[in-house]
Amino acid sequence: MSRNDDGPPALERKRRSWAMDEKRRIVDESLEEGASIAEVARRRDLNTNQLFTWRRRFAACCARCVRHDPAGRTGAVAGGGRGFP
Template sequence: MSGNDADPAALRRKRRSWSLDEKRRIVDESLEDGASIAEVARRHDLNANQLFTWRRQFGVELAAPQELAPILPVTITPDATAEYSAPGSIGQMEIVLAEGDRIIVWADVETAALSRVVKALRR
């Protein structure tokens, strides 16, 4: 009998059995801050889809990638006065919140920084 004549069933990968405690531990690991589903799955030699299935089975709500802010009315006005211009910046935007707070940003503003400011003002 040559190596090519091996039983096909013997060549199939053995199916791994996970205890409920092991599943819970891996799901908990996937819920830690900054955890990547793909990395946790790889670390445990597990398919990421299987980890998502376990998370659903344990009642873990799958969060949206990021919370969307409500849509607010916008008014476009002519250029603001030069007193707010930053040297070398091109284009600016003034955001006036319902409470009267104003935010003036330039084209090179970092999205994450602006989001933090808006969230802080909404509190």
């Protein structure tokens, strides 16, 4: 296969970077009763699969951050779940 450098430059797609707070807001929006994940993703110009991945990761993070005390109450561990990758 030969390479042709005389043609127009290829379009470069840049990855967007989402702040953790923005991810959290989008995930929370998708978890509201009656919310459509596809519609939330479309409104935010986000791939639906990406939103599903964020939801899974936030759920896993929250599960690690919740502790049970001897009285049976649940509470968040200090740090508020800041382990999300």
